[in-house]
Amino acid sequence: MAVFTPVSQDELQEWLNHYDAGTLQGMSPISSGIENTNYFVTTSAGQFVLTLFEKLSFDDLPYYLHLMAHLAERQVPCPRPVANKTGQLITLLCGKPASLVSRLAGISQMHPTSEHCRNFGQQVAQLHLGALDYPTRQSNPRGPEWWVNTAQKIRPFLSTDQRHLLSSELTFQSTHRFDNLPRGPIHADLFRDNVLFEGDRVSGIIDFYFAGHDAWLYDLAIVVNDWCMTSEATLDPVRVNALLDAYQKHRPLAPGEAQAWPAMLRAGALRFWLSRLFDLYLPRSGELLHPHDPMWFERILRHHKDSEIRWAL
């Protein structure tokens, strides 16, 4: 994590006095997460997650917290932010913007079966449809403009071969913008570790802090690139079809989306290839013990590029 902010029981109880969330019974720091400080908090009223935002500012946060509240009201299983006694979702704790949200049960499925993919695909559609009437709009902070800026920064660290791949992909993507595809608020980071299951059922979708307005198909490409890969960086058609079929039961794809799919899979791989290169070569002041390997998404990108996949959507 960039910074970890220690919070004492006394500081937390004092902060909780401004909430109708019971009296503090226990707290425990959470070791996951690289952008924020997180604690599990148990009170007489239930179980919560406390987040102190180490990088996002007071101005950034309402979009994400209100989106979670909006979705939770529409039965999407995401954390429900708790407002304080004056109705605020974000307040100061230990000098940092902080929020309290409901804690969700379940565990991540790092090795999803087609049944997990089916149930998750359905939830992705519910998330997209549920967010459609969310009134605030924020563009995707990791969109094409960010790709181009980030590519400039990491280019010096790449091999000739990688530079060529990156340049040609940016050119390809610049000629494949899909401004007319159906869109709305997307999660944009629906990796397996951001989804919780109880058995085969999705019990939680967490970590909305990359959300923004973009093509729904882009969200699906990010999902498929993480949930449906074999260990050889190729797509597993069984899981892809399970996920997309379940999604389409609730939100059938438009004809233009089927056409855009191969380019979107590449766009989804490009975005994470770039961010992992950036985290590896240009780490910020606080660091991960082991940054993710960028090579994985380079392989996925090459796979998509070479195989010109056209799934029967």
Next chain:
Amino acid sequence: MAVFTPVSQDELQEWLNHYDAGTLQGMSPISSGIENTNYFVTTSAGQFVLTLFEKLSFDDLPYYLHLMAHLAERQVPCPRPVANKTGQLITLLCGKPASLVSRLAGISQMHPTSEHCRNFGQQVAQLHLGALDYPTRQSNPRGPEWWVNTAQKIRPFLSTDQRHLLSSELTFQSTHRFDNLPRGPIHADLFRDNVLFEGDRVSGIIDFYFAGHDAWLYDLAIVVNDWCMTSEATLDPVRVNALLDAYQKHRPLAPGEAQAWPAMLRAGALRFWLSRLFDLYLPRSGELLHPHDPMWFERILRHHKDSEIRWAL
């Protein structure tokens, strides 16, 4: 993490005064790790990892720290513990046993190719051979006795089918003890995230806190169960062979080991199925945000059991 211990720059500098490790230039908490508090530490003398042990005691630690020092002297790329001015590897910091070790470069390969497996297999052999003359002996703390005790604790949470699998596997393993197989100190937790690479080359092997004396083949089974699986919980023969061939260039397997291999693969899967069930159903006071899914190792165990695999060792 169970507990995270905040350490101030002043506290750390005061502690470092007892070491010949330069003056403190920076420190940053590490979010990985569930058993200990870890910081990256930069001094005028180099880069280090500071660990405060939250569960292991002063009595437990010498075995692990001296094993790392022993291996580092034998060119195994593991963290090298730094002794203080009076020669101690473990001293108190903020009331906790603490150690300073060299920080290793590299990143984990969560999607290893056969080339990664080849290079890692060679290092596993070097680790086994290098540890052979380590003078202290400690039995593997997660061996058969622990399996049986843990099985009793988690049995109430299992389905009938799982109980049956567990009972029959414990019975099978009790009739397949391999006390005569070659052995020595083993790492016993050589998962992909405990190994660092620079390119294809192994640059680090970390986290020795499950090490103990056991059959070398058991260590190999744990490795293969993590490094060589497909997304369908089956073994990938290409990676298995790359890893074992490279291992055998330095430490050829004995005839009895080839015979024991199928049972060892099952033993390796059983051990992590049990610990993940335990972490899921009986979490300790401090918790992981998302415990690992025990189902993955249940699938691996069933795969080994069903397929009666006999790799050409």
